[in-house]
Amino acid sequence: MIDLRSDTLTRPTAAMRAAIAAAEVGDEQRGEDPTVNALLRRVCELTGKEAALFLPGGTMANNIAVAVHARSGEAVLAHHDAHLIRSESAGPVVLARVLIDALDGADGHFTPEDVTRRAARGTLYEPRTALLCVEQTHNFAGGTIWPLHELQAVTDAARDAGLAIHMDGARLLNAVVAAGTPASDYCALVDSVWLCFTKGLGAPIGAVLAGDADFIERARALKHMVGGALRQAGIAAAACVYALDHHVERLAEDHAHARRLADGLLELGLDVHTPDPQTNMVFFSADHGDFLGALERRGVRIGPVGDRLRAVTHLDVDTSDIDHAIAVVGDVLSSAPEGAHGQRYEYG
């Protein structure tokens, strides 16, 4: 099976499993796991932040960050297609009790003027705006990158308006590799940022949230509150350290594979929404009966995201898999449309 539904589907490699097996461990909850602590130091170096916190996953990182930055009844600005809005079960609304105020714009981006206009509130009738969230890369907009200068313009507007700034950096390292901009340059523009280790980096568990020491201390208390405190988490952190050492530069291969796939789908005459993919995602449409079911029955999995289809390249997919997937799509398109089975899901 060639599984392109998400880059979360990677399985730990043999070498990563060896690193897991060899991990030194301690009690993470007490701050005594040496491998977790080594990972946190690595993320601090990478992001230029003072302190960091190991978490089971990224959704918890977003929810905790929003709850630290914003108080109940305040407003949080985010793009309308943000993962925070689309795929986190209304976590910020329930856990932080904030109003999420959605901004529009192509590619998951919005303008400094949008930020300034929405932030200038706080009369009797309006919530105070506390926080701006940005997503790098932007998942549902197509794995798009915020170029540094554009990000700087919106974060400057947010700072001028007195907002805190949080970056959902689930795939920040895809942006770093594709754009050649150091992670610390992007992160210098925001107060908090987290990285996902279970997407393109190929680890089984883990996200790391980073910020200043005061932010991380408050985040740690919320992590405990929602049951996120861990024990011998070095087992998981060892895979994350391994991924930082071995799986970052290779993200360029995933990006090349996404371009190859987009080219192949375009040649087949499909409507490709990301004809020139910036990172590891290809969004497209195909109106051909139960297209996804027909692919799956031929050994290729692609997932729906909203009313589009998304193929995500990753560590477990090589060039010949991409070529095979393109051939399978061609085969399905040249056969009679098949009847519908199954359900539609959204994937992270």
Ligand SMILES: *Cc1c(COP(=O)(O)O)cnc(C)c1O
């Ligand atoms: C996957 C993802 C998340 C959530 O991370 P989990 O580890 O799945 O909870 C948040 N934001 C973006 C942009 C993502 O792609």
